[in-house]
Amino acid sequence: MPNSEAIYIEKLRNSGLRPTKQRIRICEVLFNREKTFHFSINELMKIIQTKNNQKISLATVYNTIHTLKKKGHLKEINVGNDMSYFDTNTHSHHHFYDNQTKELVDINSDEVQIKKNPVPPNGKKIMDIEVTFKISKE
Amino acid sequence: MPNSEAIYIEKLRNSGLRPTKQRIRICEVLFNREKTFHFSINELMKIIQTKNNQKISLATVYNTIHTLKKKGHLKEINVGNDMSYFDTNTHSHHHFYDNQTKELVDINSDEVQIKKNPVPPNGKKIMDIEVTFKISKE
DNA sequence: AGCTACTTTATAATCATTCTAAACTACTTG
DNA sequence: CAAGTAGTTTAGAATGATTATAAAGTAGCT
Ligand SMILES: [Mn+2]
Ligand SMILES: [Mn+2]
Ligand SMILES: [Zn+2]
Ligand SMILES: [Zn+2]
Numbered sequence: 190m191p192n193s194e195a196i197y198i199e200k201l202r203n204s205g206l207r208p209t210k211q212r213i214r215i216c217e218v219l220f221n222r223e224k225t226f227h228f229s230i231n232e233l234m235k236i237i238q239t240k241n242n243q244k245i246s247l248a249t250v251y252n253t254i255h256t257l258k259k260k261g262h263l264k265e266i267n268v269g270n271d272m273s274y275f276d277t278n279t280h281s282h283h284h285f286y287d288n289q290t291k292e293l294v295d296i297n298s299d300e301v302q303i304k305k306n307p308v309p310p311n312g313k314k315i316m317d318i319e320v321t322f323k324i325s326k327e
Numbered sequence: 328m329p330n331s332e333a334i335y336i337e338k339l340r341n342s343g344l345r346p347t348k349q350r351i352r353i354c355e356v357l358f359n360r361e362k363t364f365h366f367s368i369n370e371l372m373k374i375i376q377t378k379n380n381q382k383i384s385l386a387t388v389y390n391t392i393h394t395l396k397k398k399g400h401l402k403e404i405n406v407g408n409d410m411s412y413f414d415t416n417t418h419s420h421h422h423f424y425d426n427q428t429k430e431l432v433d434i435n436s437d438e439v440q441i442k443k444n445p446v447p448p449n450g451k452k453i454m455d456i457e458v459t460f461k462i463s464k465e
Numbered sequence: 466a467g468c469t470a471c472t473t474t475a476t477a478a479t480c481a482t483t484c485t486a487a488a489c490t491a492c493t494t495g
Numbered sequence: 496c497a498a499g500t501a502g503t504t505t506a507g508a509a510t511g512a513t514t515a516t517a518a519a520g521t522a523g524c525t
Contacts, residue, residue, distance in 0.1 A: 207491055209503065230481080246505045251482070267459075270403065270411040271513090272481060285447060296445045303458070304440040309423060310432055313462040320441070320458045321405075324451040345522055347472065368512080384474045389513070409482090410512060 193221050204260040211245045215253050219263070225278040227266065227293040230254060233275075268293065268321060283320040296322070331359050342398040349383045353391050357401070363416040365404065365431040368392065371413075404431065406459060421458040434460070 197216035198208040206212060218236055219226060228236075230250060237245055254275060257263045266274040268286050274293065283301045285294040301320050309315050335354035336346040344350060356374055357364060366374075368388060375383055392413060395401045404412040406424050412431065421439050423432040439458050447453050 207502065209491075211504070248483085248506080249504055252504080265408070267405050267408055270405055270408065273408040283445075285445075285451070285453075287451065294448055300443070300445040302442040304442055305438075307421075307423075307434045307438040307460065309460065309462050312464065313423070313425065314465060315460050316463050317461040318458065319461065320456065322445065322447065322453050323455040323457065324447050325454050326450065327452060345471065347521075349473070386475080386514085387473055390473080 193217055200262070204257075204262070206256060206260070210243075211249050212253055214241060214245060215250065215257075219257075219277055222277070225276065225295045227274055227276050227295075229272050229274055231272065266293065267319075281317055281319075283322070285322045285324050287324050287326075289325060296320075331355055338400070342395075342400070344394060344398070348381075349387050350391055352379060352383060353388065353395075357395075357415055360415070363414065363433045365412055365414050365433075367410050367412055369410065405457075406431065419455055419457075421460070423460045423462050425462050425464075427463060434458075 194213055194217070197213050197220065200216060200220075201208040201212055214237065215233075218233065218240065219228075230247075233254070234247060234250055237250065254263065258265060258275065261279060262277075264276040264279050266276050266284070268274055268284070269288075269291060276293070278295055280298065282298045283296040285296060286292070303318065303320075306315060306318075332351055332355070335351050335358065338354060338358075339346040339350055352375065353371075356371065356378065357366075368385075371392070372385060372388055375388065392401060396403060396413065399417060400415075402414040402417050404414050404422070406412060406422070407426075407429060414431070416433055418436065420436045421434040423434060424430070441456065441458075444453060444456075
C-alpha cells in the first residue's frame with residue numbers, strides 16, 4: 190500500500206467524504222504530481238482508464254470532481270466555452286493559455302501584478318482576479 | 328428606413344456578406360447601442376423575438392453570430408463553461424464578472440495595467456491579455 | 466428573366482453534462 | 496460481528512447548447 194493512498198484517505202475524511210476506492214484512485218491521479226494539473230473530464234477519464242484495471246464510471250468521475258471542487262480541492266477554470274477545465278492549484282493564480290493546443294500553464298502569482306484595480310460597480314466588491322495571457326506559436 | 332439600416336448594409340458588404348434582412352436585423356440589435364453589449368445566443372434570441380415581427384431561426388442566429396465573429400465584429404468571451412458569451416466590444420479589454428448574476432461589465436483598458444509581463448513558455452508569444460475581476464454583492 | 470452561389474430554415478445529430486433510480490458499500494450501533 | 500442506514504456508484508436516460516444536414520429561398524450578376 191503506497192504512502193499516497195493513506196494521505197488521500199485522510200484528505201477525503203477531512204472533507205467529510207467517504208474514502209471509497211474510486212475517490213482514492215481519482216485523488217491519486219489528480220494530486221500525486223509534481224506540478225499543477227489542468228484537465229478536462231474527458232482527459233481525466235482517459236488517464237483513469239489507462240492507469241487503472243477497474244473502471245470508474247463517467248458519472249462517478251463527474252460526481253467526484255464536483256465534490257472535490259465544492260470542498261475546495263479543485264478550481265474550475267474558464268477558458269474555452271466548449272467544456273470545463275479543472276485545476277489542482279486552488280490558489281488565486283494566473284495562466285498562459287494556448288488556444289491552438291488548448292494548453293494551460295500556471296503563472297506564479299507574484300509574476301503578475303496589477304498596477305491599480307478598477308473601481309467595481311456600485312454595491313459590488315472584487316473577490317478574485319484572473320489574468321489569462323493568450324499565447325501562440327513563435 | 329432608419330439611418331442605421333444603411334450603415335449595417337455597408338458593414339455587411341464591407342465584410343463580404345450579403346445584407347439579408349435577417350443579418351441586418353441582428354446587426355441592429357447588436358450594434359445600435361450606446362454601450363458595449365454582452366450576450367448569450369439565448370438572450371439574443373429572446374431580444375430578437377420581442378423586437379421583431381418576423382422570426383429568425385435559431386440556426387441563422389448561430390450562423391450570423393459566428394460569421395460576424397469571424398469577420399471581427401464580435402468577440403467571444405470565456406466566462407462560465409455552460410454557454411458562450413459574445414461581446415460587441417472587439418478591442419482588447421477587461422471585465423468585471425458577477426458569477427451570481429452572470430453579468431459582464433467592461434473595464435476601460437487604461438484602467439488596468441500589468442506591472443510586468445511573465446515570460447511565456449519557449450517558442451510562444453503573448454497575443455492578448457484578459458483580466459477578469461470576479462465581483463459579488465456587498 | 467434566368468442563373469448561380471450564398472443564405473435561411475426546420476430538423477436531426479452531436480456532445481458535454483446532469484439526472485435517475487437501482488444496486489452497492491462504508492460506517493454506525495447493538 | 497450482524498444489521499441498519501446514509502452515502503456512493505453506476506448504467507442508462509435526459510437535458511441543453513451547439514453544430515450539421517439538406518431542402519427551399521434569395522441576392523447579385525448577366
Ligand atoms: Mn468558458
Ligand atoms: Mn455544451
Ligand atoms: Zn492553474
Ligand atoms: Zn466586453
